[in-house]
Amino acid sequence: MSDSVNVIVAELHTLRDYLRWATSRFQEEGLFYGHGADNAWDEAVLLVMPSLHLPWESSPDLLNARLTPSERRRLVEVIERRIRERVPAAYITGRAAFAGLEFIVNEHVLVPRSPLAETIAQEFQPWLQQYPLRILDLCTGSGCIGIACAATFTDAEVVLSDISPEAIAVAEQNITLHRLQDQVSAVESDLFANLQGERFDLIVSNPPYVNAEDLAAMPAEFHTEPALALGSGEDGLDFTRRLLREAADHLNPGGVLVVEVGNSWPALEAAFPDLGFTWLEFESGGHGVFVLTEEQLRLQREDLQ
Numbered sequence: 001m002s003d004s005v006n007v008i009v010a011e012l013h014t015l016r017d018y019l020r021w022a023t024s025r026f027q028e029e030g031l032f033y034g035h036g037a038d039n040a041w042d043e044a045v046l047l048v049m050p051s052l053h054l055p056w057e058s059s060p061d062l063l064n065a066r067l068t069p070s071e072r073r074r075l076v077e078v079i080e081r082r083i084r085e086r087v088p089a090a091y092i093t094g095r096a097a098f099a100g101l102e103f104i105v106n107e108h109v110l111v112p113r114s115p116l117a118e119t120i121a122q123e124f125q126p127w128l129q130q131y132p133l134r135i136l137d138l139c140t141g142s143g144c145i146g147i148a149c150a151a152t153f154t155d156a157e158v159v160l161s162d163i164s165p166e167a168i169a170v171a172e173q174n175i176t177l178h179r180l181q182d183q184v185s186a187v188e189s190d191l192f193a194n195l196q197g198e199r200f201d202l203i204v205s206n207p208p209y210v211n212a213e214d215l216a217a218m219p220a221e222f223h224t225e226p227a228l229a230l231g232s233g234e235d236g237l238d239f240t241r242r243l244l245r246e247a248a249d250h251l252n253p254g255g256v257l258v259v260e261v262g263n264s265w266p267a268l269e270a271a272f273p274d275l276g277f278t279w280l281e282f283e284s285g286g287h288g289v290f291v292l293t294e295e296q297l298r299l300q301r302e303d304l305q
Contacts, residue, residue, distance in 0.1 A: 009072045015052070016063040018072070019044045022079045032219035035088035035111040036096060043082075043089055050093035051078050086220035099148035104173045108166035109141040110229045114206045114260055115286025120148045124202065127256050127278070127291045132156050132201035136250070138243070139163075139207040141229060143171030143186065149204065150184050160186040161195060164228060191239075192246050199252045205243065209261045209288075211236035236264035237271060244272070244292075248301060251294035262288040275300055 012021055022044035037043040049056050052071060067075070078092050090096040090111040096103050098112035099120055105111055124132075133156055137146025140160035150158040158180075160171045171186045178184075187194055208230055210218070215231045222230065232238045240261055247257050261268055265288040269277065277290040 005073065005076050008076050009069060012072065013066050014063065015048070015065050015067060018067070018075045018079070019048055019063070022048060022075075022082075025079060025083060029083045031083065031086070032221050034113070034219070035090055035221065036113055037089075044079075047078055047082055047089035047092060048075060050095045051075060056097065085224070087224045088221050091224065096142070096144075098144040099151075101144070101148060101151065101178070103142050103144050103147070104170060104177060105142050106170060107224060108164060108226055109170050110206075110225050112142060112144040114145060115280075115282045115284065115289060116145055116204065116206060116258070116260060117148065118282050118284050118286070119258065119280060119289070120145070120152055123152060124256065124258065127258070127293075128202065129254050129256075130201065134198075134200040134202075134252075135159070136161060136195070136198075136200040136203045138191070138203060138205035139229070139239075140171050140186070141167050141206070143174045143184075145204055145206060146171075147174055147178055147180060147184060149202070150180050151178070154183075156183070156201075158184045159195070159198070159200075160184060161189045162186075163188070163190045164226065167226075167229075191242055192250055195250065199250055199255070201252050201255045202258070203247060203251060203255070204258045206260045207239045207243065208232040209236045209240060209264045211264055211267070214263060232264075235267045235271075236261070237267055240264070240268060241271070244275075244297065247292075248294055248297035251297070253294060255294040257292045257294075257297065258289065259292075260289045264288065265290070272300075 023040045026040040033043050037046055088111050090105050096105045096112045099117040135149050135156050135158045137160045140146050140162045143160045146158045146160040162168050165188050168186050168188045175184045209232050210230045212234050280289045
């Protein structure tokens with residue numbers, strides 16, 4: 001252990017000490033926050049608490065708890081790794097929160113952060129006209145969106161789909177973590193390739209949608225995430241175009257498609273000006289999520305080809 005680490009471990013003793021020190025170090029090094037936190041203090045909480053096997057929202061009484069020497073050394077290690085490698089806290093702890101639930105994550109999946117958590121909490125109202133008995137989470141990654149849907153619609157069958165076998169492995173871990181094996185399944189598939197003949201009442205997707213220019217300009221933290229899950233061609237819409245062409249064949253009558261396209265929404269509007277997207281608004285922040293019905297997609301099928 002280096003002399004500098006020895007000094008820190010000798011001088012900092014409580015949970016409060018390490019949260020404060022991490023916050024100062026993050027500020028000093030100019031880290032980027034965009035994976036569950038938007039400031040240095042919250043980032044410190046996301047990193048420090050799971051590293052001590054404590055809930056993120058623990059009692060404030062714990063702040064003055066003294067840490068063991070091994071715990072203090074561990075915190076110095078993870079805090080300095082966050083700075084040195086510019087890797088999101090969730091990849092260091094292996095845990096992330098979404099829609100009030102905890103998920104296993106690693107470098108094969110995006111860190112959960114979609115504004116769709118708010119839409120799930122609202123049960124996709126007022127767009128869903130009937131209780132969804134079958135739900136598909138397309139480009140599922142960790143499975144967070146589909147599993148949150150399963151927790152909301154407890155009588156629904158939920159399918160998680162992703163082109164990445166590594167992502168499917170993470171999603172399956174999260175199915176087990178939440179004990180949803182009887183309700184949720186995972187399928188490796190490029191779009192609908194391995195879902196032929198299957199139809200759903202609700203298809204939700206947070207696909208790759210970052211355009212080439214934005215992808216190149218992203219802070220270092222984002223470049224530790226799988227590029228396959230972020231970039232989608234020059235305008236960010238390569239995958240979404242395919243999805244729009246094929247979705248109607250996999251939605252039941254009255255079904256709904258909900259897709260996040262982020263900053264690529266103006267390009268999508270320009271590409272399909274007559275499609276009639278409904279763009280969602282979020283109280284908690286976020287943008288670029290549209291809703292289309294099965295009827296809209298079916299009637300506009302020719303324009304989508």
